[in-house]
Amino acid sequence: MMSDHDRITILLSRRLAGELTPAEEEELRLALEQDPMLQALSSALDGVTDAPPRGVTEREEQQMMERGLRQWRLRAAGLHVVGRGAEEAVPMEEVTGVKERSRRMLRIRLIRWSAAAAVVVFGTLGVFRYNKKTPPPTPMQAPVAWHEVAAKYGTRSYLDLPDGSKLWLNAGSKVQYATGKRELTLSGEGFFDIRHDPEHPFLIHAGNVVVKVLGTSLNVRAYPGDSVVETTLIDGKAEIDMPGRAIALRPSEKVTMHNGVQQVHKVVADPTYKTIIETSWVEDKLIFRKEPFREVAAKLERWYNIRIRFGNDKYLDEELTGYFKDQPIKNVMDALQLSLGFHYELAGDSILIK
Structure with missing residues (x-):
């Protein structure tokens, strides 16, 4: 069964060849009235009705047709080609199917040219309609690796x-x-x-x-x-x-x-320890100056991976100053004990302040 697309193609080709019957001419006129884009394409086809000039061989004529078809398809894709080299860079496979369909459909030179152009123009119509209805896909972004x-x-x-x-x-x-x-x-x-x-x-x-x-x-x-x-x-x-x-x-x-x-x-380097206290930990130095025992205890827990508990609140806000490098936790606690006078018990990874 012949599709509407094929029927319009044949009618346009027959009109360009001057072979439309009155009934076919009326059929084509009604089809054009229903589709404004078809009207514009029909007018464009009127520009390809001239046969090749005299003195042109069949081979030259065929090459002209192939170049013309390539230009039509480039326009359909929205490309602008300047110069012979750019034109011939288009793969020949793009025009072969159109040329072969044109040869099978038509017999005479004029119809062959007009039908080939009609097929390409309808391909152009398909591109225009596709671009209008279907937005280009959004490029996929690679997932972020955290x-x-x-x-x-x-x-x-x-x-x-x-x-x-x-x-x-x-x-x-x-x-x-x-x-x-x-x-x-x-x-x-x-x-x-x-x-x-x-x-x-x-x-x-x-x-x-x-x-x-x-x-x-x-x-x-x-x-x-x-x-x-x-x-x-x-x-x-x-x-x-x-x-x-x-x-x-x-x-x-x-x-x-x-x-x-x-x-x-x-921020200045501590005059006693000759180092910036805020960054001394990077050098494996544990330094605190006039800090509440509660804050010192939190630092010790992280530094030594231990747990410190207070038996009462007596020493929580007492301020401590100290400098330690490469010292075990017992040496640190003994030094702090001398400073504040508290007692402590060390059992495994737990310390109780009494």
Whole structure:
């Protein structure tokens, strides 16, 4: 059974050849009236009715037809070709089917040319309609691969980040990051050496703050349960976004947020220990200066992977100062005991403060 597509093709070809009967002419006219695009294509076909000029061989005529068909198909695809080389770069397979259908359908030279053009034009119509109704597919994005690295209590870790930045993790800390992103989430404490890339700032999510880094070494501390979130800038540039405020840090500055209050402090090396306390843990130094025992106890738990319990609240807010490097927990507790005068019991991985 002949389709409407084939029927219109034949009618257009017969009209171009001057062989339409009155009935067929009326049939084609009604079809054109029902489809404005067909009217435009019919007018375009009127421009291909001229036969090749005299003196052109059959082979040359065939080559002309093939070049013409290639140009029609390029236009159908929305391409603009300039020059013979670009034109002939189109694979011949694209026009072979059209040419063969034209030869089977028609007998004389004029009909062969017009029918070939009609078939290509209808191919063009199909392209136009497809593009109008069906939007181009959205390119599929590769799934983001997330990674998590943790430093358990009693350990410290180092890792190279995918962008070339470096990260040291303190005990009881972890980070989550994605390949291909200059961004991560920190829970705990980390010292960062961020590779400089002004076009792509590095984002560190820690607690309820976001640290934007351009190329910097800094320390960020945001342990779950701690009352203080702290960012210490050693060198470079960093901006801290926190609720209600953004702070641009300068080298050797520290911003702390405690109970919603932000403060900026100057950071200097401790004159006694000749080191910056905020980053001393990277050198395996455990230092605290005038810190409440409750906060020191939390540091000791992470540093030595132990549990410290207080038999009463007597010593919780007593301030402690100390410097330890490569010392067992018993030596640390003995030193603190001398400072405050408390008693303690050490059993396995548990310490009771009396």
